[in-house]
Amino acid sequence: MTYCVALKLDRGLVFMSDTRSNAGVDDISQVLKVNSWEVPGDRAIVLLSAGNLATTQTVASLLDERxxxxxxxxxxxxxxxxxxxxxxxxxxxxxxxxTSISPLIPPSASPFGATFILGGQVGTEAPRLFLIYPEGNFIEAGDDNPFFQSGETKYGRPMLVRALDRAMTFEAAVKLLCVSFDSTIRANAGVDLPIDLRVIPANEHRISEKRRFERDDPYFNRVSREWSKALNEALSLLPDFNF
Structure with missing residues (x-):
């Protein structure tokens, strides 16, 4: 399992993905799920992957070779x-x-399927964000859906739906994503730290931030503690139920 998220903000794009590839009792491993390409002054592109690991790595390798x-x-x-x-x-x-691996099985039903989130900026066009399905077709993020998720999406989605503001700063967006990932990690053993972050500012054609949050990262751990505390305090402020 995995969890990947990308946000489309007024000031650019923010990407975050976990690194958990196995969550068995005695078989826990991690792998990089983000690939990127940069051409100074022309383009900056980030690709997040979820699904069959062999498929995602093969796709990324072919893209890079070609x-x-x-x-x-x-x-x-x-x-x-x-x-x-x-x-x-x-x-x-x-x-x-x-289709080369399982030609007789529809891509949507294939155990070798994968999903990608692709975002970046090419030339003078505005930054764009796409969700690519196992069949190879895709949809684009817009004003009504300024973010995409893939993998284990349900636990981290409520925070994004409630708090995401396209006008927010990159710093605020990273804080929001940390909360989304913390909620997912607490609810599903298939998602875990380390977490990789990438940021593409609009009209700069570069990846300005490349960071990994390790398990002992002081900022992520502080956000996790303070979020739990804030939830408990908010719950105590709600009106009591009476039988």
Missing amino acids: AHAADPLSPSILTAHSMFQAATVVGNTLREVV
Whole structure:
């Protein structure tokens, strides 16, 4: 299991993903679930992955290999003229990988399926964010849905729905995401620290923040403690129920 989130703010994009790949009794491991590509002055792109690990790693490797192999007839993640075209490249690559492994099974039903969140900025267009399904098709974030989740989404969603404001600062967005991840980690053993953070400021064509929150991270642990305390205090302030 995994948990990935990306936010589309007025000032840019924020991405966060956990690293848990197994949660068995005696088989716990972690893996990086975020890939990124940068061309100074032209583009910055981040890809978050959830689903079958072999599939996600194969897709990421193919995207990277093809990005560095010059082929004018086949757009790559580094030559796509827009984020829409980049999302199409990722979707086609995902469909290619899944159908090559299980050609007789629909991608949506395949045990080798995966889901990706792709975001970034190419050229002069505004930053864009996409959710790519196992079938290779995708949807784009807009004013009515300024964030995407993948993996174990239900426990961390309420905080995002209630508190996300597109005008918020990057610092406030990271705080909100830490709360969302803390709630998910407490409810599901399949999600855990370390957590990876990436930030793409609008019109800078770079990833300005690359950070990992480890299990002993003082900020994350403080947010976890203070959030629990605030919830208990808020509960005590609600009117009592009377039988």
